[in-house]
Amino acid sequence: MTGVANERGHVRKLELRIQRMKCQLDRLTSQLQSQGQDVRPTLSDGFENEVSYPAQVTLQESVSPHPTPPGRRPFDDRVSRSGRDALPEFRKGLSSENYLGVSPGNSFISSIRGTSLNVLGMEIDLADNLSPDLEEPVSSNGAAQMPPNKSYHAFIQTAIGAGPKPCNPGLPPRQEAFMYADWCFKTVLPYLPILHKPTFFALVRSLRNII
Amino acid sequence: MYFQVASRNYENVQQRHELHCRSNSHYHYALGFFPELLAGRTLEDVQALAMISAQLRSFAKPGACWMVTSMALNVAIELGLHRSAKCWASTAPSKSVLELEMRKRVFWSIFLIHIYVSGKLGRPMALGECDLDVELPNALNDEAISENGIDSSKTDSCGFLAGLEAFKCNLIFLDMYNSIYTVRRSPSTYEDTLQRLERRIDHWRQQWPEELKVGSSLNKEQYRVEARYVMIWELELRLLLRHPSLELTSSSLIVEENLSICMGVSKNMLEHVQWLQRHKSLDTNWQTNVTYVLALSTTLYGHWVRKERISIDDIHILRDDMDGWLGVMGEVGSLIGKSHTA
Numbered sequence: 001m002t003g004v005a006n007e008r009g010h011v012r013k014l015e016l017r018i019q020r021m022k023c024q025l026d027r028l029t030s031q032l033q034s035q036g037q038d039v040r041p042t043l044s045d046g047f048e049n050e051v052s053y054p055a056q057v058t059l060q061e062s063v064s065p066h067p068t069p070p071g072r073r074p075f076d077d078r079v080s081r082s083g084r085d086a087l088p089e090f091r092k093g094l095s096s097e098n099y100l101g102v103s104p105g106n107s108f109i110s111s112i113r114g115t116s117l118n119v120l121g122m123e124i125d126l127a128d129n130l131s132p133d134l135e136e137p138v139s140s141n142g143a144a145q146m147p148p149n150k151s152y153h154a155f156i157q158t159a160i161g162a163g164p165k166p167c168n169p170g171l172p173p174r175q176e177a178f179m180y181a182d183w184c185f186k187t188v189l190p191y192l193p194i195l196h197k198p199t200f201f202a203l204v205r206s207l208r209n210i211i
Numbered sequence: 212m213y214f215q216v217a218s219r220n221y222e223n224v225q226q227r228h229e230l231h232c233r234s235n236s237h238y239h240y241a242l243g244f245f246p247e248l249l250a251g252r253t254l255e256d257v258q259a260l261a262m263i264s265a266q267l268r269s270f271a272k273p274g275a276c277w278m279v280t281s282m283a284l285n286v287a288i289e290l291g292l293h294r295s296a297k298c299w300a301s302t303a304p305s306k307s308v309l310e311l312e313m314r315k316r317v318f319w320s321i322f323l324i325h326i327y328v329s330g331k332l333g334r335p336m337a338l339g340e341c342d343l344d345v346e347l348p349n350a351l352n353d354e355a356i357s358e359n360g361i362d363s364s365k366t367d368s369c370g371f372l373a374g375l376e377a378f379k380c381n382l383i384f385l386d387m388y389n390s391i392y393t394v395r396r397s398p399s400t401y402e403d404t405l406q407r408l409e410r411r412i413d414h415w416r417q418q419w420p421e422e423l424k425v426g427s428s429l430n431k432e433q434y435r436v437e438a439r440y441v442m443i444w445e446l447e448l449r450l451l452l453r454h455p456s457l458e459l460t461s462s463s464l465i466v467e468e469n470l471s472i473c474m475g476v477s478k479n480m481l482e483h484v485q486w487l488q489r490h491k492s493l494d495t496n497w498q499t500n501v502t503y504v505l506a507l508s509t510t511l512y513g514h515w516v517r518k519e520r521i522s523i524d525d526i527h528i529l530r531d532d533m534d535g536w537l538g539v540m541g542e543v544g545s546l547i548g549k550s551h552t553a
Contacts, residue, residue, distance in 0.1 A: 033398070097273045101333020102392055109512040111392075111456040112501050114273060114332050119508035120515060126500050127272050133235070134272045148239040155267075155275035159245040166243045169236035185370070190437055192320040193371035194261045196313055197353035 096152045097127060177204060238266060249286060254314060257287050261321050268324050269496045271547040277332055280325045284337055292318035293343040307358045315348040316371075319378040326381050330388040331498050339389060340382060347378055350420075372420055373437035380444050383411050387452060391459070401459035405452060412448055425483075436492045439483045446480045447502050449473075454505075455512060474513040477506035481535050488539055495546045503543070507536040 091098055099113035110118040116125035133149045148154055148166060157163035171177060181204060185197055241263065248256045248263075260283035267276040287293065292314050296306065306314075322338070329336055350369040355362045369375070390396065390404045421429040423438045430438050453469035460466060484503060487493050514521055514529050521529075 096275060096277065097332070099333045102394055102396065108515075109454075109456050109508060111451065111454050112331050112505055115497050115501055117501065117505060117508060119512055124504055124508070126497060126504065134270065134274070148235050150235065150238075150270050150272075150274060152274045152278075154239070155242065155279070158239045158242040159275075161243075161246065166236070166239040168240055169233065186433075188265060189374075190371050191374045191377055191440070192261070192265050192323065193316045193348065193374045194258055194265065194320050196309065196356070197370070198357070199309075 171207065249282065252286070252290065254290070254292075254310065254317065257283065257290060257292065257321075258313070258317055260286060261317050261324075264321060264324050268328065268498070271495065271497050271500070273328065273332060273497060276324075277328050277334060280321060280328055281337060283321045284325050287318050287321055288338075290314075293322075293338065293345050295344045295346055298344070308360050309356050309358050312348055312351070312356055315345055316374075318345055319348065319381075320374070323374075323377055323381045326385050326388070327498055330384060330392065331501065333392075336385055336389055340385060347375060350375055368422065372423055372434065373441060376415075376419060376423060376441050377444065379415055380441075380448070383408060383415060383448055386411065387448065391452065391457065396459070398459045398461075401457070402462075402465065408452055409449075412445060412452075416445060436487065436490065439487055439492075440494070442483050443480055443499075443502075446476045446483070446506075450476045450480070450502075450506060450509065454509065455516075470513050470516065473509050477510045477513075478532060480506045481532060481539075484539050485535055488542055493539070493543060493546065495543050500540075500543055500547075503536065503539060507533070507540075510536075 097114050099116070101113070108120055115127040116123060118124070135149070135151055148158065154163075158166060172180065178201075181201065185195075189195060241259075244259070245263075248259050260279070264276070264280045264283050267274060267279050270276065291299075296311050296314070322343075325337060328334075348371075350372060351361065352367040352369055354367060387408055390408075391401065419441065421427045422431065422434045423441050424430060425438045425442060427438075450473055453472050455466075455470050455473060457469075458466075460469075480503075484493070493499075510529070510532055514525065
């Protein structure tokens with residue numbers, strides 16, 4: 001509280017002015033970077049707890065954070081700057097698999113984008129042509145009943161109880177049960193030690209006693 | 212229900228249709244308890260959610276994996292599994308050694324899956340390193356821990372040494388995804404970040420137990436496969452750190468160095484993956500599959516960039532490497548039951 005009297009709306013004007021200056025700073029930084037200059041991050045102004053909001057720039061004003069290194073092979077002329085920075089096309093029916101991270105700076109090779117990547121103009125997507133066991137519903141009607149497979153919709157259907165209650169498939173025979181449990185502790189649980197072996201096998205033995 | 216959840220994991224090892232259907236039946240039956248598990252709020256409920264996350268992680272497509280792992284992690288956070296037991300007030304009910312160890316193991320397991328899946332899908336990380344202070348689990352054999360404490364007379368080796376190294380490696384992946392692969396990354400910090408992360412990787416590698424070092428005399432049968440996976444995780448980290456798609460530096464020296472390192476790492480990864488293939492130990496979930504494709508494509512890209520100086524020997528080596536990778540991907544395809552379209 002400074003005790004200084006200001007006109008009405010003074011603080012709001014200051015906020016707007018700061019916002020405009022930040023946008024201008026971002027534009028100038030990007031212009032320098034596009035010319036191959038290395039620009040250090042803005043030094044802290046001492047307000048350690050200042051909340052930084054995203055710059056209020058629209059998509060067409062955004063510029064690439066990736067400088068074109070001098071002497072590098074120029075990018076394909078067909079790929080515009082905004083196209084190079086764009087995320088892969090958002091697939092409405094496959095929201096669980098859409099890649100939402102950083103865009104590749106190089107148009108000839110990308111890093112991992114979910115199940116796909118791009119190399120030398122080829123898009124390789126491991127999710128193409130998988131078995132029907134993983135398929136999502138074909139129709140746009142999200143309420144379509146899914147068979148109990150490994151798809152996202154089937155998961156939602158069962159997990160929230162929207163579909164028929166899954167029937168109990170029953171426990172496998174004793175020998176098979178111990179065999180499967182043993183496999184689990186040898187192949188999966190060395191990497192994800194979620195279960196305690198003596199406790200788990202005691203549980204299995206008690207289950208066999210009940211059945 | 213734990214057994215149901217656990218048993219379906221192994222049925223996936225077999226690829227016959229009947230077993231797939233049985234596996235799906237068990238999976239969906241266990242999933243039917245999802246609302247009770249979310250509402251239960253006990254460590255056992257979180258264990259079950261973790262097992263479901265582990266099951267979904269193993270599918271050939273992301274599906275609901277990220278969503279389930281995020282929910283499991285949220286419940287774990289609600290129970291305070293991300294916090295050290297030492298932080299609780301001395302008046303809180305004391306927990307047994309077994310419960311304390313299981314809390315750590317369950318948290319780190321869920322966190323491992325979450326980071327790995329989120330990173331591949333470009334999703335934000337739920338926690339930063341500064342948000343958790345729970346210790347890593349102790350490297351003890353399961354038989355040595357019980358409600359009554361630790362039995363030091365049980366000297367068998369820890370059954371999850373690879374898991375422990377995965378937890379440590381996971382923090383480096385987290386650091387990388389929150390710096391080099393974060394949406395608002397800055398090119399000006401890339402070189403410093405690269406050096407810092409590579410120091411972390413070197414330090415992590417130096418402290419690997421002898422049992423998990425390929426070629427070590429202590430690398431016994433039970434650890435041979437795990438040792439290969441630990442190597443592949445290290446190679447994956449190095450590949451992602453310096454991948455040519457990043458273009459976060461204007462230094463042509465670093466660009467050239469990055470490409471050389473990535474090509475070397477990819478070739479090294481192929482050797483380990485082929486070893487796993489020969490020993491029928493390939494992990495066929497989508498995260499590892501796409502990593503193999505990344506290594507394969509990086510090799511191709513590297514030779515394409517350097518095509519003006521490629522020799523006949525290089526072409527032969529490239530052809531062998533591609534044949535090797537295609538062999539691996541072919542086997543992966545057959546294991547995950549890829550459909551054949553007309």
